[in-house]
Amino acid sequence: MDSLKSIPALISKWLSACVSMVVSLLLLAFPGFLKRWLSDPMILQIEEYHGMSSRNQLFGALELYLQNKISPSTRLLKIAQTRKDGIFSTHFSDRQEFEDVYEDIQLKWKFNIISKESNHPSLSSKRKQYFELIFDLEHQEKVMNSYLPHVLERFKAMKEERKLVKLHTLARLDPFKIKWDAINLEHPATFETLAMDLELKTAVLEDLEKFVKRKEFYQKVGRAWKRGYLLYGPPGTGKSSLVAAIANYLKFDIYDLQLTHLKSDMELRKALIATTNKSILVIEDIDCSQAELQDRNYGKGSKKNESEGQQITLSGLLNFTDGLWSSCGEERIFIFTTNHKSKLDPALLRSGRMDMHIHMSYCSYEGFKTLASNYLGICGHHPLFEKIESLLKNTKVTPAQVAEALMKSEDAEVALQGLITLLKEKRYKGDEYRDEGAEEHLTYFI
Numbered sequence: 116m117d118s119l120k121s122i123p124a125l126i127s128k129w130l131s132a133c134v135s136m137v138v139s140l141l142l143l144a145f146p147g148f149l150k151r152w153l154s155d156p157m158i159l160q161i162e163e164y165h166g167m168s169s170r171n172q173l174f175g176a177l178e179l180y181l182q183n184k185i186s187p188s189t190r191l192l193k194i195a196q197t198r199k200d201g202i203f204s205t206h207f208s209d210r211q212e213f214e215d216v217y218e219d220i221q222l223k224w225k226f227n228i229i230s231k232e233s234n235h236p237s238l239s240s241k242r243k244q245y246f247e248l249i250f251d252l253e254h255q256e257k258v259m260n261s262y263l264p265h266v267l268e269r270f271k272a273m274k275e276e277r278k279l280v281k282l283h284t285l286a287r288l289d290p291f292k293i294k295w296d297a298i299n300l301e302h303p304a305t306f307e308t309l310a311m312d313l314e315l316k317t318a319v320l321e322d323l324e325k326f327v328k329r330k331e332f333y334q335k336v337g338r339a340w341k342r343g344y345l346l347y348g349p350p351g352t353g354k355s356s357l358v359a360a361i362a363n364y365l366k367f368d369i370y371d372l373q374l375t376h377l378k379s380d381m382e383l384r385k386a387l388i389a390t391t392n393k394s395i396l397v398i399e400d401i402d403c404s405q406a407e408l409q410d411r412n413y414g415k416g417s418k419k420n421e422s423e424g425q426q427i428t429l430s431g432l433l434n435f436t437d438g439l440w441s442s443c444g445e446e447r448i449f450i451f452t453t454n455h456k457s458k459l460d461p462a463l464l465r466s467g468r469m470d471m472h473i474h475m476s477y478c479s480y481e482g483f484k485t486l487a488s489n490y491l492g493i494c495g496h497h498p499l500f501e502k503i504e505s506l507l508k509n510t511k512v513t514p515a516q517v518a519e520a521l522m523k524s525e526d527a528e529v530a531l532q533g534l535i536t537l538l539k540e541k542r543y544k545g546d547e548y549r550d551e552g553a554e555e556h557l558t559y560f561i
């Protein structure tokens with residue numbers, strides 16, 4: 116009888132031993148499991164609007180950051196194509212979840228939408244959107260001081276990667292008003308596709324790299340964070356293509372400043388002030404603008420044009436570019452292009468004004484190989500290359516002319532033969548354009 120009485124006690128002993136064994140096993144196998152199960156979760160809410168109207172910048176950053184963190188369990192995604200570059204944008208649905216890990220901390224994000232029906236018939240229903248961040252309370256400090264700043268950093272980098280480069284041109288609204296009009300820059304030029312002396316290309320790339328990384332340096336030495344390049348050389352040697360390649364490389368917008376569209380230094384100043392940071396201000400064919408401005412201001416037989424503020428002058432431009440950028444704006448590049456460096460006002464060439472003079476010249480064999488790869492997909496060697504190499508040594512042909520010849524046929528043999536014929540003709544005719552600076556391809560001032 117006694118032994119029968121002790122059976123329930125034995126069972127309960129056995130059960131408690133089992134439970135403690137399972138718990139110990141769980142603790143051994145998944146050390147974080149029980150701790151997480153036992154600890155309190157912390158929830159941060161990030162609403163779309165802060166206060167009455169201002170949009171919460173953190174909310175905007177999360178919309179992009181979380182595009183890469185969509186939970187593997189998600190079965191429904193809303194996507195749209197709103198951009199020309201083929202990048203889809205993702206829209207989150209109510210209660211969509213995201214998983215993230217930061218320095219071994221497990222984080223869960225949740226997107227929520229609340230629609231409030233308005234009682235008043237004239238008011239439309241209101242939509243409130245917010246993100247929730249759920250994590251263990253013990254990580255609160257790290258999340259606030261380290262994880263959220265990391266999210267913002269990543270957001271900035273992602274935004275930069277996705278940025279579409281714009282081309283801004285001046286438009287006149289009325290006799291007294293001008294404004295910048297923007298379109299997407301769809302110029303495909305890149306440093307890879309540019310036919311350019313390799314050393315020169317590397318020097319330009321290194322200079323750009325150095326420039327964008329030297330914010331502190333410019334601050335320390337008290338200089339405006341700007342860089343000026345003068346691109347010169349015959350027509351069709353890739354000056355405008357280089358401007359586009361720089362913009363595409365740095366993801367800087369281009370402001371194409373046509374000086375002759377402006378009436379006075381005052382308008383010039385307004386146009387310059389309306390440009391943004393991380394941009395390139397380009398004045399193409401500066402020699403022509405310079406001549407036209409001189410004609411306009413001191414035209415034959417006419418008196419010096421009205422009062423000083425009523426005209427636009429080259430020195431005005433130089434003063435504004437120097438003065439304006441010194442006081443506001445950062446990461447500005449200005450590029451002047453010309454076919455005739457010798458016609459430029461010495462003020463423009465003075466050291467310190469343009470940091471680098473870059474000579475774009477006729478097509479070399481190296482440049483031709485880049486174009487053959489771009490246009491015909493020939494990356495290695497071709498039997499006709501030797502002939503072309505020897506012809507190029509004594510013939511002045513621009514990359515634009517070579518590109519045109521290579522585009523004439525998709526059959527590499529036919530296209531290259533066409534180029535050989537062109538090179539022979541050119542060699543016979545001789546140089547039709549005096550290329551200045553053929554000796555020196557690059558002049559640094561700093």
Ligand SMILES: Nc1ncnc2c1ncn2[C@@H]1O[C@H](COP(=O)(O)OP(=O)(O)OP(=O)(O)O)[C@@H](O)[C@H]1O
Binds near residue numbers: 356518
């Ligand atoms: N160096 C180059 N590398 C690759 N393509 C080039 C190069 N130079 C010219 N091209 C081709 O020729 C076309 C015209 O070149 P681009 O407009 O850049 O010349 P440019 O030097 O600016 O001429 P211009 O002095 O007349 O303004 C380009 O669209 C490109 O297709």
Ligand SMILES: [Mg+2]
Binds near residue numbers: 356452
């Ligand atoms: Mg050009």
